Amino acid sequence: MAFIDSHFYLECRRPTRPRHGAHGQADPLFDPLQRLLITPLWQSLSGLFDLNGRLGFVFLLISGTVAYLLYLRRRRQGDPETRSFRHFLGGRAVWLHPSALLDYQYYLVRALLHVAVILPVLTLLHPWLLQTGDVQSALTRLWGERPRLAEASWLMMLYGLGVFLISDFVHYWLHRAFHSRWLWEFHKVHHSATVMVPPTASRIHLVEKLCEMLVKGSCLALYGGIFHWLCGGTVRPYTLFGISYLVLIFNALAANLRHTHIWLSFGPRLEHLLNSPAQHQIHHSRDPRHFNHNFGTNLSLWDWWFGTLYVTSSQPEPLSFGVGPRDNERYSRLSALILRPFLVTVRKIWRALPRPRKPQAAGGLSKAP
Secondary structure (H helix, E strand, O other): HHHOOOHHHHHOOOOOOOOOOOOOOEEHHHHHHHHHHHHHHHHHHHHHOOOOOOOOOHHHHHHHHHHHHHHHHHHHHEEEEEEEEHHHHOHHHHHHHHHHHHHHHHHHHHHHHHHHHHHHHHHHHHHHHHOOOHHHHHHHHHOOOOOOOOOOHHHHHHHHHHHHHHHHHHHHHHHHHHHOOOEEEEHHHHHOOOOHHHHHOOOOOOHHHHHHHHHHHHHHHHHHHHHHHOOOOOOOEEOOOEEEEEHHHHOOOHHHHOOOOOOOOOOOOOHHOOOOHHHHHHHEEOOOHHOOOOOOEEEEEHHHHOOOOOOOOOOOOOEOOOOOHHHHHHHHOHHHOOOOOOOOHHHHHHHHHHOOOOOOOOHHHOOOO
């Protein structure tokens, strides 16, 4: 299933050895607890020690090293914010801020939501979703089988490049869609963070995550089916250490600094192609002149092409984050991050529904002679 072909999904769906009671039968209490609570939480925590996610220890270490080099450079330039590395990172005011503490909680809870809500929905929809094999079979019926190409590194890298570009392009347009009137409340969950720490990247509402998996998965299934048919068979993407080589490269470009207060600009020229941490911080800014800019994830090429690009320089801009005092307060609880977007969106739809006109009073009508 292309739309859920992820390390996290595979681990959560992998059959686990049942815990047996005194008579050799599966424990009816422990098994659901393990499947719905223990396994998802373990996957979230163990994800800090692999390379399948941006928050892997290696990527955090790389981003920390880049941050320290930036600290040394600005200290030599006499920046008053560099009196200590701890202060440069934000200190307790950022990392122990209530908004940051909420991000740490949500990072764990999202794993439970994934298993309890997203996976059942995907399983229910699976028979109607586009699959790579379906596309490949349809093309074979139309134009016959293609000669099988020998699997080579260049072919695997080409396939991986296509997956990366399509994923990034689709995410750009999904991101823009969730800034629209009817979907904004779900995306507001992400923007309601008033300080930014790396786990803020996971502060994504389950509706947005589900839409991303469905839309991106369908596009990748179409691409995969066409590519496999052209090659005469299945092609595996080129990987490094078990993950896509391009994902590895872009996560290693200090990606964890995007959701921090550490300014790292790639410069105006390079930022027409690659999305820098400073550009994503601009996207989170509450300054109206920064609104609706820099929707890209890894590439800012899409922003450049479609008129939403905002480039930065090495000089940090003063920024504040969040969505305004009232909504910052409304989204300051874990339950609100999950439930409030549904309530507000339903209210918006209700108010937008056409209302029947009230009939005029009989006395206000003139009678025909």
